Amino acid sequence: MIVAVDTAVYPLDVVLRACHALSGRCSVAVRRGDGSAVEIEFTARDSADSLAGLPRELDDLLLDYTLRARIAEETRPIRELLVAQAFCEADLLDRRLVDADENDDPRGIAVIR
Amino acid sequence: MRLHANARISGIDRTLIGRVARTPVADPAVRAVSWRLVNDRAADIDGYLGVLALDDIDALPAIPIAHGLRHLDYLDDGDVVAVDPNGFVRTLYRRASRHNFILVTDQCNSYCLMCSQPPKAIDDFDRLDEHLRLVELIDPATESLGITGGEPTLFRDGFLTLIEHCRNRLPSTALHVLTNGRMFFYRQFAAKLGALRHPNLVLGVPLYSDIDNEHDYVVQARGAFEETVLGLMNLDEHGVAIELRVVLHRLTIPRLASLATFIARNFPFVCHVALMGLEMFGLVHRNLDELWIDPVDYQRELRDAAQILGDAGMTVSIYNHQLCVVDRSLWPLARKSISDWKNVYLPECDGCTAMEQCGGFFESGVKRHSVAIAPLR
């Protein structure tokens, strides 16, 4: 079974991730198609396996992986900072305020309104 | 019970703080720091700090004296009393009470909508000396002592000095400090408190929401959530024990369960979470329309929150609630609100079989109360 996906809609990275997720059920081959399309060929490993539901499942996976990719992209800097800060002895954050002397009180916590 | 009185005085030109001696004492060193308490005249008043007379004394001896103190006839040996030069007599400590506290300051950097002790914008930093003197006079056998305000940490070094003084003078007295925790945003301040290694210190810190702007609104201070949260982390890092306190009202109820989850997930180290009914004191009256919710209407939220915290293994107490409005499954968590003020009960309470276990009402709370108050049988 061959399915075409337009990489102008779904980036190649997303397509490959979706294909990988299906690779437990059948063999998956990805080839360049016409224009910005890629062709995905699903081959059953065993004559008893049905490929019938695959195109639909691929559609769902493409949407899911698109959301994941966008979340991953947008949260990458903060996740990297999180891991770095968690494992690093040195301070990567701007802690000038919390490291200040309470008597200097640069944040103005003791100010009474 | 009135803890203050205006007295006629003589021979007092500065505030004098001393222990009450209803029973005569022999040791001259003890006499020098003791107020001799008499009804009218005493045979032997030599060497005492001064005399407190319940009635008026006509022939005034040449010693500091405050008289006409009928209101303070509960005073007893070991209590601590301050007499100001203007004749104001203040009971600072009562040995027989389990609820003594030092009101460090009237100043506060928050202005909580339901504050029971509304702050005053006055410079009272000079009160530290009196607090330190008081600590020296308190009976070291005292089980527990509160440190409150206002916001006691506004004294900064003075606050640390006070805690250190308590540690040195009252090493076996449990200290319970009420603070908004904001000043511990500064890590060094938390480190200094931790370094005092007070053996029995708990900081009671209020947290009203898991969302910054909601907490900030309740305490009427922008940035307070950030400061308190970081403060809690800093305090824990330096080994200071923390109790979290949540006052239940119309603004805190909607996210109470989320707040419980937030506490269990982020502050699993706190030793106690107190879920507290609204006390009808101070600013509450001014903001009552915004804050009031009938406790009987939030029992589901209260139950959920208590369950979340209990499931996570945290110790939970419910304060300031009448038992008849509390879901029966929560009764084991309900603590009788205890204070030196006499609690009162309503006509509706007549015939209730649970009055012994129930905290009843503060006198000021009678005006607005749950519609569900009813005798339990």
Place this chain on the structure above:
Amino acid sequence: MLLVNETGEHLFTSRADLVALVGHELPKDSPLFADLKAKHFVFDSHSLAPFELLVAKYRTRKSFLDGFTRLNIFVVSLRCEHSCHYCQVSRVSSDRVRYDMSEETARRALALVFRSPAPELKIEFQGGEPLLNFERIQQIVLEAEVRAQSSGRRVEFVVTTNLALLDDVMLEFFRAHGVILSTSLDGPADIHDANRPRPGNDSHARVVSNLARARAVLGRDAIGALTTITRIALDRPIDVVDEYVRLGFTSIFLRPLSPYGFALRSARTTGYSTRDFLDFYVRALDYLIELNAAGTFLVESYAQLLLTRMLTPFPTGYVDLQSPAGAGVGAVVYNYDGDVYASDEARMLAEMGDTRFRLGNVHRDDYSSIFGGEPLRSITAASVIESTPGCADCAFQTWCGADPVFHYATQGDIVPHIPSSAFHEKHVFLFKHLLSLYEHDPRARRVFWSWVRNEPLAEVA
């Protein structure tokens, strides 16, 4: 849709809300936005507090890394008088010279144990049947105590034993040194004895009688038990659980057959699919929830581990579910012949002739070549699931872990092919199942929390 963040907090949303969130169209005053913010899925200011909370929780979760080689397994003898069908490694033999750990090997291994920077150490005796070499256990316990004392560390001892050979001298030694026992109990006598043949075919009877003796001397909680589920137990989850209730255990660890050693060879007679195991597990779990809710405290240990990872900020010590993998980092195995392995499974593979995961030998190699060498580096590097294809995008990632030795044994590569991995199938199923019970069954939720706390259900909220 399930969302899980870097520190393991979770939240359900509709697909429409998630799409709105990702498109920055979710209103900031919506309750969902508040929930996302409180659980640190989103930030809406430059405030430091939420980030500091995240860092603290992340660091706590990964703190298992600080305890470099906390669990030290000593295989003091490969010999065993049982001949269990599923056993990976043991030999029925009386050749002590060949299959028992020598005094010198033990001493050298112990020296390596105490090179670890971990402040608390655990030494577990395995076999074969370790009681067949009791004098080695005595030597190791005594020497470890001296070393622990002088280096100011705590050391715990566990003996994994079938209990059959337990005598009073051993019990007295275990009592005097605070040694706890872990035994095998596969269910009622017919299942247990069929799984675990020994001369006289009395394995179950010996477990029951020696369990009582051991409890009398060591205390009720000093003996735990593991259950290996074989094909004959698959349709009898209630019987297996009931046997644990009858014998007064407070925990049961339902384990599938492992894909190593003799277990693999005898797969035709004892084996089954992952799906078969999960069906069994679900039925056993339902029954356990029912029992616990009715007042019988009996924890399923694997659910307890997964739930602790899902519901709390605390780290878990289990070496099979970490990233990077616990093999060699959280645990290390000293084999009877002095070989050092990254995990118990690794030495089982070695018994099958594949020494890929042998880190070295206590007689030939030093600490840095064993723990800084290529085998351990490659295992650790390959087991960071944050970068494993299929794991990197998975919602369950922060709750899950890597098992490179398992994947090597089943798939021929330490980097798994996730879509066809039995490990993946099992864990995805378990996370979904536990989560579904937690979200929809208030009774199960309360039981799960009691397992996480490791306390019986409280009477009240």
